[in-house]
Amino acid sequence: MTQNIVEIDKLSFGYNRKLLHKGITMSFPRGKVVAIMGGSGTGKTTLLRLIGGQFKPKAGEVRVDGQVVHKQDREGMYQLRRKMGMLFQQGALFTDLSVFDNVAFPMRELTDLPETMIRDLVLMKLNAVGLRGAHDMMPTELSGGMARRVALARAIALDPDIILYDEPFAGLDPISMAVTCDLIRTLNDALGVTSIVVTHDVEETFSFADYIYFVADGVVAAEGTPDDLRNSTLPFVHQFVHGEKDGPVPFHYAAGDYKDQLLGPDA
Amino acid sequence: MIRLLQNIGSNTIDQIWRLGAGARLFGLTLISSAESIRRPRLVTKEVYATGVLSLVIISVSAFFVGMVLALQGYHTLQKYGSSEAIGVLVALALVRELGPVVTALLFAGRAGTAITAEIGLMKATEQLSAMEMMAVSPISRVVAPRFWAGVIALPLLAALFSMIGILGGYLVAVPLIGVDEGAFWSQMQANVDWQFDIVNGVIKSVVFGVACTMIALFEGYDAPPTAEGVSRATTRTVVTSSLAVLALDFALTSFMII
Secondary structure, eight states: OOSEEEEEEEEEEOSSSSOSEEEEEEEEETTOEEEEEOOTTSSHHHHHHHHTTSSOOSEEEEEETTEEGGGOOHHHHHHHHTTEEEEOTTOOOOTTSOHHHHHHHHHHHHOOOOHHHHHHHHHHHHHHTTOGGGTTSOGGGSOHHHHHHHHHHHHTTTOOSEEEEESTTTTOOHHHHHHHHHHHHHHHHHHTOEEEEEEOOHHHHHHHOSEEEEEETTEEEEEEOHHHHHTOOOHHHHHHHHTOSSSSSOSSOSOSOHHHHHHSSOO | OHHHHHHHHHHHHHHHHHHHHHHHHHHHHHHTTHHHHHOHHHHHHHHHHHTGGGHHHHHHHHHHHHHHHHHHHHHHHGGGTOGGGHHHHHHHIIIIIIHHHHHHHHHIIIIIHHHHHHHHHHHHTTHHHHHHHTTOOHIIIIIHHHHHHHHHHHHHHHHHHHHHHHHHHHHIIIIIIOOOHHHHHHHHHHHOOIIIIIIHHHHHHHHHHHHHHHHHHHHHHHSOSSHHHHHHHHHHHHHHHHHHHHHHHHHHHHHHHO
16 A cells, blocks of 8 residues: 555646646645645646546556556546545536435445435435435525535545645635635545545635645646745745745736737737 | 638537437447436336427327318319328328327427526536536436337327327318218328338337437436527427438338338
8 A cells, every 4th residue: 555645747738739637746645635826827737637537648648446447448548537436526416316315326326325325325425415404405406615516525525545635725715715715625524535626726725735736837847835935935836835926827828919919910 | 721620520420429429429328328217207207308398399289280171182182082081091190190200399398498498507606516526427317217218208299299180170160160070080091001101100100209318418427517508408409319210201101101
């Protein structure tokens, strides 16, 4: 049993010719909450999908529990994915199923548990996220924060070893945000799982993460515990942590000369 | 000029690529069908969505198509003094051609678009990714049941279409125009052949069912996960299915008649 449950080794990936990741190395120790931070469009979510084996890396590899993800066949990939639970950005609840059936979905599809046991398990999972009372609602009736929590209950339905969170705070009000922060930490410690959180919310992340990676320009720009990073003198980290609009990350996307373009013959 | 050639080239490559991707999805659907057979409830739920919910549009159109056929047919046949053949004309037209073809066209518009939009939106809201990440194959859980539902529903709808169409034709020909009732039914019975007319019509509707459902599923599965992408995919489902049905109809008919 390796000490790191997930290891990313010199990983490169890009959708077309342009590389999004240029040799990223990260490790995720068992039982910890590790955050991956960075601006929008730096490929953080893609990184989660690479861990989940939905994309193949161009170079390098991702290892989950010692096994190289992209070298698995279909069956091996499904075995690996059963160790992971993923919380999608918008929850990705099945809109044609009720809250109860959503959480029961992985149990019904992947196990032979009797329906009475599934019922108890689902209610326990929903209770863990505080939504046992909402079990007969439809996903469309839920608020954004509630949908996210139901999705979390579904992600932990089969007791995974790793929980992947894709932007768990995006679009939540302050109360839901605090609830979600608290849930990530408590679930991590109560279930003994490893949590990988992709996010760009500085304050929340710093309050609960054990270790943080900063991704910028396709590489790991900085890493460390929240305290290390808060006191970091690296200009990029300083700009990000303090939310300054200009700095190493420019306000303007790379463009030609402004005057030339305005006065030029065609746009 | 070069640009024109480039466009033609890239569109051709694109179309061929899509054809290949569609064929691949078709193959994957067939080999992932075990789940649908093991859990028939998955399929029956979709038969309800694609078949039962299409009943109204199918029955009403069939009724009118049958009535128009009888009117037009009578108008022409009476010139030759053979207006008793009206029953045969209506029945043959419906069973051989109009039943399967019009049903398939309506099916593409009613059920095909619904399938494309549903799968496209499931993709856009990451529901399919979520299934993948749960180690549940979306092809065997989402695509295959809908495929078999379409293949089951379309022939049934086509049969119903022919039946209601004949009823509509009867109402116009006998009570309204006054064609002899006995001649209407007996000529129909004598001249509609089980193997050549009815079985061939059923074969057509099964083929159309495979084509329409697969096109709808592929367009949804392949749609870019945006509002615009899903809307364009839905349009393409109707256009491609209609053309495919008409072209396949010609091909099948030429095999069946020769």
